[in-house]
Amino acid sequence: xxxxxxxxxxxxxxxxxxxxxxxxxxxxxxxxxxxxxxxxxxxxxxxxxxxxxxxxxxxxxxxxxxxxxxxxxxxxxxxxxxxxxxxxxxxxxxxxxxxxxxxxxxxxxxxxxxxxxxxxxxxxxxxxxxxxxxxxxxxxxxxxxxxxxxxxxxxxxxxxxxxxxxxxxxxxxxxxxxxxxxxxxxxxxxxxxxxxxxxxxxxxxxxxxxxxxxxxxxxxxxxxxxxxxxxxxxxxxxxxxxxxxxxxxxxxxxxxxxxxxxxxxxxxxxxxxxxxxxxxxxxxxxxxxxxxxxxxxxxxxxxxxxxxxxxxxxxxxxxxxxxxxxxxxxxxxxxxxxxxxxxxxxxxxxxxxxxxxxxxxxxxxxxxxxxxxxxxxxxxxxxxxxxxxxxxxxxxxxxxxxxxxxxxxxxxxxxxxxxxxxxxxxxxxxxxxxxxxxxxxxxxxxxxxxxxxxxxxxxxxxxxxxxxxxxxxxxxx
Amino acid sequence: xxxxxxxxxxxxxxxxxxxxxxxxxxxxxxxxxxxxxxxxxxxxxxxxxxxxxxxxxxxxxxxxxxxxxxxxxxxxxxxxxxxxxxxxxxxxxxxxxxxxxxxxxxxxxxxxxxxxxxxxxxxxxxxxxxxxxxxxxxxxxxxxxxxxxxxxxxxxxxxxxxxxxxxxxxxxxxxxxxxxxxxxxxxxxxxxxxxxxxxxxxxxxxxxxxxxxxxxx
Numbered sequence: 001x002x003x004x005x006x007x008x009x010x011x012x013x014x015x016x017x018x019x020x021x022x023x024x025x026x027x028x029x030x031x032x033x034x035x036x037x038x039x040x041x042x043x044x045x046x047x048x049x050x051x052x053x054x055x056x057x058x059x060x061x062x063x064x065x066x067x068x069x070x071x072x073x074x075x076x077x078x079x080x081x082x083x084x085x086x087x088x089x090x091x092x093x094x095x096x097x098x099x100x101x102x103x104x105x106x107x108x109x110x111x112x113x114x115x116x117x118x119x120x121x122x123x124x125x126x127x128x129x130x131x132x133x134x135x136x137x138x139x140x141x142x143x144x145x146x147x148x149x150x151x152x153x154x155x156x157x158x159x160x161x162x163x164x165x166x167x168x169x170x171x172x173x174x175x176x177x178x179x180x181x182x183x184x185x186x187x188x189x190x191x192x193x194x195x196x197x198x199x200x201x202x203x204x205x206x207x208x209x210x211x212x213x214x215x216x217x218x219x220x221x222x223x224x225x226x227x228x229x230x231x232x233x234x235x236x237x238x239x240x241x242x243x244x245x246x247x248x249x250x251x252x253x254x255x256x257x258x259x260x261x262x263x264x265x266x267x268x269x270x271x272x273x274x275x276x277x278x279x280x281x282x283x284x285x286x287x288x289x290x291x292x293x294x295x296x297x298x299x300x301x302x303x304x305x306x307x308x309x310x311x312x313x314x315x316x317x318x319x320x321x322x323x324x325x326x327x328x329x330x331x332x333x334x335x336x337x338x339x340x341x342x343x344x345x346x347x348x349x350x351x352x353x354x355x356x357x358x359x360x361x362x363x364x365x366x367x368x369x370x371x372x373x374x375x376x377x378x379x380x381x382x383x384x385x386x387x388x389x390x391x392x393x394x395x396x397x398x399x400x401x402x403x404x405x406x407x408x409x410x411x412x413x414x415x416x417x418x419x420x421x422x423x424x425x426x427x428x429x430x431x432x433x434x435x436x437x438x439x440x441x442x443x444x445x446x447x448x449x450x451x452x453x454x455x456x457x458x459x460x461x462x463x464x465x466x467x468x469x470x471x472x473x474x475x476x477x
Numbered sequence: 478x479x480x481x482x483x484x485x486x487x488x489x490x491x492x493x494x495x496x497x498x499x500x501x502x503x504x505x506x507x508x509x510x511x512x513x514x515x516x517x518x519x520x521x522x523x524x525x526x527x528x529x530x531x532x533x534x535x536x537x538x539x540x541x542x543x544x545x546x547x548x549x550x551x552x553x554x555x556x557x558x559x560x561x562x563x564x565x566x567x568x569x570x571x572x573x574x575x576x577x578x579x580x581x582x583x584x585x586x587x588x589x590x591x592x593x594x595x596x597x598x599x600x601x602x603x604x605x606x607x608x609x610x611x612x613x614x615x616x617x618x619x620x621x622x623x624x625x626x627x628x629x630x631x632x633x634x635x636x637x638x639x640x641x642x643x644x645x646x647x648x649x650x651x652x653x654x655x656x657x658x659x660x661x662x663x664x665x666x667x668x669x670x671x672x673x674x675x676x677x678x679x680x681x682x683x684x685x686x687x688x689x690x691x692x693x694x
Contacts, residue, residue, distance in 0.1 A: 034583065101633075101663075101665055102665070112667075113665070113667055140633050142667075142668075146633060146634060146636060146637040147634055147637065149633060149634075170632055170633070170634050171634070174634075204583070204584065208583075210583055212634075236541065237586060238586060281539035281540045281541060282536050282539060282540070283680070284540045284680040284681055284682055284683075285679075285680060
């Protein structure tokens with residue numbers, strides 16, 4: 001069968017219990033909002049607010065009504081206004097990214113701070129790679145003003161890819177100029193009908209929306225730009241240590257974001273986001289490659305399914321700091337978790353070291369892994385032609401399928417996956433070609449792509465206008 | 478046969494090792510009632526914490542064990558500190574540390590963990606909380622005669638504040654008088670070096686080790 005069945009780690013009853021508990025949390029405990037203005041806005045929109053305590057609680061009926069109104073599918077557009085993805089229709093979309101700090105230098109193989117030029121090159125690679133559908137902000141440039149780092153990153157990405165972009169601002173003051181940049185690129189007065197970017201925002205666990213994040217949420221929802229709500233609590237630190245409790249807190253926080261968006265702009269597109277992280281209590285560090293995070297990726301997708309909304313998660317992820325076997329198996333496990341969960345959008349191509357470091361090689365390798373799981377997701381087509389009964393009977397005993405028309409007909413049509421860099425040769429040939437491992441091959445491939453791939457340039461007018469937005473922003477600091 | 482004083486001190490150790498805030502506070506009051514030297518009581522607690530810290534370092538215990546023990550000690554400290562003041566004595570401490578999350582940053586858990594672990598390790602800690610303007614850091618460093626200032630920043634937009642504080646320290650002539658350590662998810666070794674901080678550590682237990690090293694310099 002094609003369209004494989006999604007794996008489930010929660011029963012229907014368990015999903016319901018988590019949902020019910022989320023509603024209880026929102027109704028009785030609520031969320032802390034670090035902005036009186038925002039509290040007043042939501043009070044006027046029907047939520048119960050306590051200005052002194054800076055909390056908002058959510059009547060059950062309001063949450064249910066908002067959930068009914070969310071779109072089940074979220075279309076995404078590219079820089080030219082063409083449809084490039086439809087989240088929620090059963091297809092997996094994969095993205096590079098997201099927000100790393102370091103780059104493993106291509107020439108020197110040393111870890112260093114990311115630069116704006118790096119971000120552009122990652123976008124260029126992403127533009128080329130057929131299995132990267134959406135381009136995230138691979139890293140935050142460290143060689144520009146900290147406050148405008150994201151604007152520079154978005155500038156670099158829009159100039160190096162035509163694909164849809166995924167970004168996360170920390171506050172409205174940064175989000176607004178980025179939306180202006182998107183309008184310039186699109187040559188449109190607003191982003192409602194065809195946004196070339198998706199915004200990701202996070203509350204601060206537990207149960208808090210910081211001023212910056214909640215104001216950015218309002219700016220995003222107002223404009224009808226797709227919003228990926230991504231809580232990121234850490235088990236045993238900012239959420240319960242037990243997974244079911246962790247999922248519940250995550251879910252309650254996501255629901256709060258959904259309600260806010262729908263109250264500001266009913267019907268605005270939202271995505272159930274997740275950056276599942278557990279916390280290692282021996283080393284006092286966040287981890288994103290643990291087996292628990294694999295389970296959580298699947299459980300989270302069941303919650304999203306319950307709400308009939310597209311699901312985003314992160315993968316392939318690892319806590320390893322070098323390209324060793326731990327990196328490989330954690331990436332494989334987490335990628336499989338995302339795939340088995342039937343995730344609509346999977347972000348994090350190119351990352352390792354718990355999401356702090358990225359490299360060109362890793363992006364090539366993760367693209368290969370995305371390609372592998374996309375093949376898995378296409379399943380096995382069973383029909384008269386693929387069953388090939390007549391072919392089997394014709395070729396008969398001691399026959400050979402190599403020269404059969406049936407074989408020739410199906411070559412290169414997707415029945416069998418073709419790798420970009422994985423080794424498939426016999427040992428002798430591999431030895432003769434230099435005994436290159438996959439990292440070496442990814443390194444060479446990345447170099448070739450950066451050298452040869454070109455993206456249609458933005459017009460000079462658009463480039464100038466974008467620079468003006470950035471300059472105005474920096475002058476206002 | 479244990480005398481009542483020994484039993485009380487033993488109960489205090491027990492409260493720390495069992496992360497029992499209630500017992501720690503109760504026993505601290507007994508220390509005062511029984512006229513036991515509060516400095517002896519504090520030494521008993523920091524001894525227990527040190528053992529737990531070592532076990533954590535070996536991988537035998539977990540972070541919540543360390544945090545639980547520190548919390549229990551913090552429950553007992555105010556009562557004992559008050560008694561020390563009343564006696565006109567002074568608590569020996571390893572050094573004074575001003576702790577805070579920089580302006581614009583409201584992330585508190587990591588910073589609070591660092592403050593708790595530093596206290597448990599024998600430092601005197603002035604926790605300024607979150608969203609702390611550079612002015613407040615400077616005032617606190619001055620008024621507490623701080624040996625170390627520990628700043629955290631968890632967002633790439635707030636990390637720049639740490640640089641501001643460094644500049645204020647230089648302007649006010651305090652830079653030589655205090656050691657600066659930085660931490661938080663947005664801070665990197667490179668950034669710490671660029672702004673001229675004396676040390677950087679990404680984890681709470683690591684921050685304590687760093688503070689120990691800095692105080693010896």
